Amino acid sequence: MKKLIILGVILSIVLMLGACNSEKTQKESVDTDVFTESDVQMANEMVHLLEEKSSEFQTKATEAIATGEIEQDKDGQLSEPLQELAKETILKPFLEQYPNGIIGEEGDLTVSFEATASEACPLGNCKYDGVAIPEIDFDKTDYSTYTSEVFGLSQLIFQNVKSKFNVEDQELEKSELRFVKSKNGDLVMTSNPFISGKAFYLDELDNEFKEIKSDVPESEVEEEEDEFKQEVEELLSNYPKLQ
Numbered sequence: 001m002k003k004l005i006i007l008g009v010i011l012s013i014v015l016m017l018g019a020c021n022s023e024k025t026q027k028e029s030v031d032t033d034v035f036t037e038s039d040v041q042m043a044n045e046m047v048h049l050l051e052e053k054s055s056e057f058q059t060k061a062t063e064a065i066a067t068g069e070i071e072q073d074k075d076g077q078l079s080e081p082l083q084e085l086a087k088e089t090i091l092k093p094f095l096e097q098y099p100n101g102i103i104g105e106e107g108d109l110t111v112s113f114e115a116t117a118s119e120a121c122p123l124g125n126c127k128y129d130g131v132a133i134p135e136i137d138f139d140k141t142d143y144s145t146y147t148s149e150v151f152g153l154s155q156l157i158f159q160n161v162k163s164k165f166n167v168e169d170q171e172l173e174k175s176e177l178r179f180v181k182s183k184n185g186d187l188v189m190t191s192n193p194f195i196s197g198k199a200f201y202l203d204e205l206d207n208e209f210k211e212i213k214s215d216v217p218e219s220e221v222e223e224e225e226d227e228f229k230q231e232v233e234e235l236l237s238n239y240p241k242l243q
Contacts, residue, residue, distance in 0.1 A: 034154040034181055034243045035145055042187055043156060043179050044140045046101055049094055050194040054133040057089040057113070058166075061131045078115045078128050086111035091195060100186045103239050104197035111195055114165050132165035134193040137172055148202040150209045151232060153242050155180050155190065155202045163193040176201075182240040198238050205232055 061082055064070040070081045090111050094101055102109060113133050117126040138161040147154045156179040162172035176191035178201065191199045212224045236242065 034147075035156045035179075039156065039179075039181065039187055040140075040143060043158075043177075046094075046098060046187065046189065047136065047177065047192070049097065050090065050192070051136065053090040053093055054113075054194060057086050057111075058131055058133045060089055061085055061113075062129070065129055072128060082113065082115065082131060083111060086113060094195075098187070100182060100188050100240055102189050102192075102195050102197040109195055109197050112193060114167070116167060132167045132170075134163050135166045135172075136161065136163045136175065136177070136193055138162070138177060146203050148206050150206050150229075151202065151236075153180065153202060153236075156187075180239070181243045183243055184240065186240065188239060188242075198235065200235055 061070070064081075064085065065078070070078060070085070072078055073080075087109075091102075091109060113131045115126075115128040116130045116132050117128050118130065119127060121127075138158050140158075142159045144157050144159060145154055146157055158177040161175045161177045163175035164170040164172050175193045176199075177193075178189070178191040178199075179187045180190055181187055189195075189197070191201065209225065209228055212228060213221055216224050
């Protein structure tokens, strides 16, 4: 009788372990399947389009400054007219090809560039005659996937990304190139050096959430966690439904 009981307990444990392993394997499979090789290829194509359009903008901007079509304002600035040209040359064609490629109302999306001067600027008064655009350096095949334990979403992250504005005296600095994927299969940039939108980093959100337990009294943990989740949900509400 005792042997039968022991065998029954052992069988139960084996079945439980098998179920847990099956669930774990299924979860790992789902996480891995969020981003495919085609997604990685598309991510690289999106970056290439931004590089191509940024170069086109640099040429147009330099010509517009040289011909006087774009002039410095009374404060010596060119930012506003250049930003409009940048949005027309870079942002508009990018969003036409990838409507959900970068999220943010139009006013929230800003194109990155720097006005440049080929001559010295006496007392800080520069006569601008060109623009510098971001250059990006990264291995197109070196990437990883991060899956949030808290929010159940995945993010495609390219490793060792560096960028700079294409002027001689600047060095490459650490940068970010991240994507999420909508339930419809669209890739969305959540961080890149070309256009600033509503960026977020899943690993940092997870870390912030986990730190709540050590940062606040135990009696306040649940309330703080709920509040943090609501803030993240508000951020994510700007995006399409994500995987």
